[in-house]
Amino acid sequence: MPATQRQNGIKSARGSLLGIEHMPVAEINALVQLARKMNPQKPRPLLKGKRVLLLFYEPSTRTRTSFEIAAKSLGATTTVVLSSGSSIEKGESLLDTAYTLRAVGADAIVVRHPNSGAPHLMASHVDIPVINAGDGMHEHPTQALLDGYTILRHKKKLAGLQVTIVGDVYHSRVARSAIHLLSKSGAKITLCGPPELVPDVATTLVDGLRISRSCEEAVRGADIVMVLRVQRERLAGLKVSLPDYISRYQITMARLRLAKSDALLMHPGPIIRGLELTWDVADCPQSVIVEEVKNGVPLRMAVLARALGKAR
């Protein structure tokens, strides 16, 4: 029986990764360090014989494939379970699904779920590590870790960096995890967007968070411009006009030039060209969007190695 840890007050198997909020900064740094030693081109059989279950209740391209490739690069076997086409469709509960996966021999469960807190519920009931691959509007810890890893490939340290996050912060689990990670690491964060997507309450998430309603002001002098996806259907529900959003908050080359000359342009994907950013911004030299995806693999290798006690 593996040892247990407490994260976010929840009892979970050691190696679980539920969120960044309650993660000590030393652990964040250790994971990023470990990711540097991981290379999917040079597979290491650290997890030979281990079974990693990928349980996805929501669509995913990047996260799912990179977890799968990460696990296989470490010699683990992977099985993907999607909510459609499984017993989940027949009404099986989250916990019963977890018990089932445990019973068939899973050594770790990677879960993506539309409801905030679902991985926490699972982690508090099974004795194997649970890794949060994105829960509702809550957290997406591996995305924040791979973004930290990506920034550190270009910048010496996170402390002191000016980071501007533009777009739909309210609905974004990526934003919440990134804010926790960057704030713990000493970066200075500005959130930018209309009140419907960046509500004033967002500043209560961590100390020192700033909101700007002017994209130009927010981007000026930034070291990092992180753009978040805007979903049309959510704008409609919130009565935000699309043309208005584009004119005020879309990241264009002109706006990006207000940032530092060596600023990085980041986006967790999927990107919608022509909405939250223009076509040329996505492909500009400062854009590390593709690199983020690439870095997701070694970072998730590190997370899985840690989860299964092979963090060397």
Added chain:
Amino acid sequence: MAKDNRPGSLLIRGGRVIDPLARVDALMDVLLRDGQVSEIAPPNKIRVNADEKIDARGLIVAPGFIDLHAHLREPGQGYKETIASGTAAAAAGGFTSVCCMPNTTPVLDSPEWVTWVRQPQRGAVVNVFPVAAATQASKGAVLTDFRALQRAGAVAVSDDGKPVLSETTMRDALRASAEINFPVVQHAEDTRITQNCSMNEGPTSFRLGLRGMSVMAEAGIVDRDVQLAQQFNGARLHVAHVSTGEALKSIRRGKKNRARVTCEVTPHHFALTDADIRDYDTNFKMNPPLRSAEDREALLAALADGTVDAIATDHAPHALHEKIIEFDRAAFGITGFETALGLAISVLHAHRIPLARIIELFTSGPARVLDLRGRGTLLRGSHADVTIFDPKKRWTFDAAKSRSKSHNTPFDGRQLTGKVVATIVGGKIVHRAG
């Protein structure tokens, strides 16, 4: 002497009787006979050889507690609670009368079902006063037959769990209420703006990534209802489980304008805030949700200053499979009977609310809201409903030992001050602490 079911005489000796309606706070003996309070007098003045005696020295003897708002789940949801198990839990919490809500299966919208709930076969150990549905199947469209429901024994109407959203329907309900002096209990929530919400809107909901219900979703409906109630002379509006300072403002205004507006507050809303929701524990999920610290302060002030008429539990038992699931999907509601008094004393006393006021909120306050005659007081001739408790007893609530069928409570393991020692209904002891 052969024992029959009729209660004999019961003498409660040496206790401190606190009866806010009668303005009594003194050491008194109380004699219960034939289901009534037969005599109440200073110690040792009642010279009757009673069939049974209770030594209440060091204890508070209060009128039986009345809960205006509880879910006993029958008919149709006996897997959560039955009238028998729910009233056993109520008795353990010191409640001698419980008003049960109509969101059962089927909805309590007919005189037949109201009668069914009141039948002795249900096994209730305390008085049960059904609140019937205000609209057919609680769908909010067509009013039920208030007069027939009243005649069958319903004490009020409500679509609890849902609001009467339509202004026209609410106006019609209050007009009918005025005609027959029948309270309309409103669960104030603008469900048009609370869809998919599972907690209060604020820093905690943002941090947890959960959709939050705004204060205005409650306050907007309360404000509208209070204005409507003022339009009909005699209309009676009771606002269920008020949770926000904004709603209290409208209620205060209504009371000042002499509208017949009353309200209740639950123990969990005065004991907890949304910041207490940790780890997505669904035992902290209820509707209305736990609110901000400022709202809680506003509730405490209103409990102290008389704006609030009653403490009501909103006892809402749910089975495990409805609670041990994703927070967003989990059922709203928590159990409440057995922790109500302990929370009231622990929390309200710490906020300098006198014991007599706390007792008023459990007794004469709720009795007045629903016109429960001869209850909520120990005046001679009243029903022999008595709650005896130790206001200083410190104890730890153990949910596993609850009499309720369900154990969905955020207060498991909570240290409380104030414990029920005996509950007497109609002169019969229905609960006695072991």
